[in-house]
Amino acid sequence: MITMQNITKSYEMGTQVVHALRGVDMQINEGEFVAIMGPSGSGKSTLMNIIGCLDIPNSGTYTIDDIDVSHMSDDEQAKIRNQRIGFVFQQFNLLPRTSALKQVALPLMYAGYNRAERTARAQEALQAVGLGDRMDHRPDELSGGQQQRVAIARALATDPNIILADEPTGNLDTQSGAEIMQIFKTLHEEKGITLIMITHDPEIGEQAERVIWIRDGLIQ
Amino acid sequence: MNLSESFLTALDSLLANKMRAVLTMLGVIIGVAAVISLMSIGNGLNASITSEIQSIGTNLLTISTDMDNSDGYQTLSMSDVAALSDSLNAPALGEVAAMVQGNQAVVNGSNEIQTAVAGITANYLFVSNLDEMQNGNGITQNDVDTKARVAVLGSEAATDLFEEAYPIGQSVKINGVSYEVIGVLTESGSGFGNTDGNVFVPITTAHSRLYADRTRDGEKAVTVITAQAASEAETDAAIEQITETLRRQHDIVYAADDDFSIFSQADLLDTFDTITASLTAFLGAIAGISLVVGGIGIMNIMLVSVTERTREIGIRKAVGAMKRDILAQFLLESVLLSILGGFLGIVLGWIVSRVGGNLLDFETIVDAGTVMMATGFATAVGLIFGIYPAWRAADLRPIEALRYE
Structure with missing residues (x-):
């Protein structure tokens, strides 16, 4: 369960101070599928960074499963990201010149699994996204949809209970996008994973169980 | 993540760009080769002079008018x-x-x-x-x-x-x-x-x-x-x-x-020992400078590489790499470069020393001490000049690194 209380975040751009979040309160329950929507400049990305433990808020409290993560050090946050959150980005963010199997094994390496366990779990994750026959392929040998599936497998590798996806279908054609959404929904329904999706796309918003609207740094 | 994993990761990324790795090593290769060959020529010169003086007899005393x-x-x-x-x-x-x-x-x-x-x-x-x-x-x-x-x-x-x-x-x-x-x-x-x-x-x-x-x-x-x-x-x-x-x-x-002076071969030996020792040290120092220059070369390339791989660093951090994982990976890359360069430099230096010995007509001596010193120095160069780029990489904030184009 994710809980945010009065989260604020501002940063300096040149001489101007931008107040990206002005006191966000929200709660996302275990196993929910939530879409976070809002126009550009609304604070969506900042909110996502804080949910993903990629950044820390200026003030307020943020807990994941009752663990206060709002004042953690970089390395403590890294551990949380590794164990509890899987990321899927719009630009896939795969390592260049690296096979699909190694991409997926990467979080497992940082989690401290040995080579055999890593390979086994990475294979399992790749099979789960339908890429059992593409394990040795590098990103430049895969289509966009396949690359995004590798990214999903990577997000799943350490068995996190939250998947945070930032415009996951934004760089894909309609067909691939639909396939990716299908994978997400299956994961959500079968594994009970909490799915948080940041998006512009109202169609995706419709598929979510709940939409959180954000505007000018505040939840509507 | 343990050290051997970091080592393999570092090796992977060096192998991914072999040409650059070799060019980066070139400075260390030349530096170590220079240390080995120049020191061996200095040591060889010393040994040949010593044996020549000893062939005259170290108990020989020469008396002349002062x-x-x-x-x-x-x-x-x-x-x-x-x-x-x-x-x-x-x-x-x-x-x-x-x-x-x-x-x-x-x-x-x-x-x-x-x-x-x-x-x-x-x-x-x-x-x-x-x-x-x-x-x-x-x-x-x-x-x-x-x-x-x-x-x-x-x-x-x-x-x-x-x-x-x-x-x-x-x-x-x-x-x-x-x-x-x-x-x-x-x-x-x-x-x-x-x-x-x-x-x-x-x-x-x-x-x-x-x-x-x-x-x-x-x-x-x-x-x-x-x-x-x-x-x-x-x-x-x-x-x-x-x-x-x-x-x-x-x-x-x-x-x-x-009104006379006495000169012993032992005096002569001492004099030449002093001269050749300072000559060897001088040659070693010049070669050492080139090794430092080689180290700066490594640092330059590693800094460029950190910038170039900002996104990679961001991805690694997003999926759970801690500071020390990134630090170890980049530090091991530069140490690997310098150790490998040091090894190739020893081989090259040995060849140069043999060829130089033939040209100068005396036997050059590559001693274990020089080889160990050069290896140690090369490793130290990799460590010292690798720390700054590795620290830069480890200190990158994941959101900035991910956003980097």
């Missing part, structure tokens, strides 16, 4: 030689020999050379370790007693004067007077103080026909007295006894300085 304290006179004479030969005066001395020397024109037909002509006692060549004959005989006591007009030629002098002809039994003219050639010495080597171009005659003959210098007392002067200490251990005692005997012989009062 021109600063002699009012322009030669101070050594045959009576000094006699006094030093007396075991009552100098029990620590073995053989004592004498030599009087100057430059003369030596002529055979149309061949003329200007060279050092030395009048010597019968034991001089033996004492100086020059008594190996190529042909004929050395100067005998009988030649000295009879002031015989005979000459022994150094190998180079013999070639210059007689070319292909057999010199023994022929005659040469020194200062207009004929001498019979009775022997030719073997080549003594290429080193310093080489006497291959010299001509030797009996000391008595030289005194009566070539060199008229006299001491203050009117005795016939000798240029150099060479004496062997009875053993190497007795060298210091021998020097003391020579000093005492000669001061008495020369009636030097307590307050006055010696």
Whole structure:
């Protein structure tokens, strides 16, 4: 369960101070599928960074499963990201010149699994996204949809209970996008994973169980 | 994540860009090769000089006039030689020999050379370790007693004067007077103080026909007295006894300085040791500078690589890499580069040292100490110059790194 209380975040751009979040309160329950929507400049990305433990808020409290993560050090946050959150980005963010199997094994390496366990779990994750026959392929040998599936497998590798996806279908054609959404929904329904999706796309918003609207740094 | 994982990750990314890895290593390769080859040449030079001095005999003492304290006179004479030969005066001395020397024109037909002509006692060549004959005989006591007009030629002098002809039994003219050639010495080597171009005659003959210098007392002067200490251990005692005997012989009062100086081969050895050691250190220092430059090269490339791979670092951090994981990966990359470069540098340096040794005509010495030092230094260079880029990489914030285009 994710809980945010009065989260604020501002940063300096040149001489101007931008107040990206002005006191966000929200709660996302275990196993929910939530879409976070809002126009550009609304604070969506900042909110996502804080949910993903990629950044820390200026003030307020943020807990994941009752663990206060709002004042953690970089390395403590890294551990949380590794164990509890899987990321899927719009630009896939795969390592260049690296096979699909190694991409997926990467979080497992940082989690401290040995080579055999890593390979086994990475294979399992790749099979789960339908890429059992593409394990040795590098990103430049895969289509966009396949690359995004590798990214999903990577997000799943350490068995996190939250998947945070930032415009996951934004760089894909309609067909691939639909396939990716299908994978997400299956994961959500079968594994009970909490799915948080940041998006512009109202169609995706419709598929979510709940939409959180954000505007000018505040939840509507 | 453990160290071997970081090591494999580092190796992976080096192999992904082999050309750049080799170019980056080039600085360290050249630096280490320079250290190895220059140090080996310095050490080889030292060893060759030492062995040459030792071949003359480390217990050899050379006594000559100290021109600063002699009012322009030669101070050594045959009576000094006699006094030093007396075991009552100098029990620590073995053989004592004498030599009087100057430059003369030596002529055979149309061949003329200007060279050092030395009048010597019968034991001089033996004492100086020059008594190996190529042909004929050395100067005998009988030649000295009879002031015989005979000459022994150094190998180079013999070639210059007689070319292909057999010199023994022929005659040469020194200062207009004929001498019979009775022997030719073997080549003594290429080193310093080489006497291959010299001509030797009996000391008595030289005194009566070539060199008229006299001491203050009117005795016939000798240029150099060479004496062997009875053993190497007795060298210091021998020097003391020579000093005492000669001061008495020369009636030097307590307050006055010696009018002669004694030089031992050990002194010479020390002098050359000092010179070659500082030469080796100097060469090593120059080579060390190139190694540092190589390290800066590594740092440059690693900094570029950190910038280039900002996104990769961001991805690694997003999926759970801690600071120390990124630090270890990049540090190991630079250390791997420098160790590998160091290894290739050792091989290259060894080759250069062998080739250089052949060209310079002495054996170069690649010693384990130099190799270990170069390896250690190369590793240290990788560590030191790798720290900053690795720290830059580890310190990147994941959101900025992910956003980086």
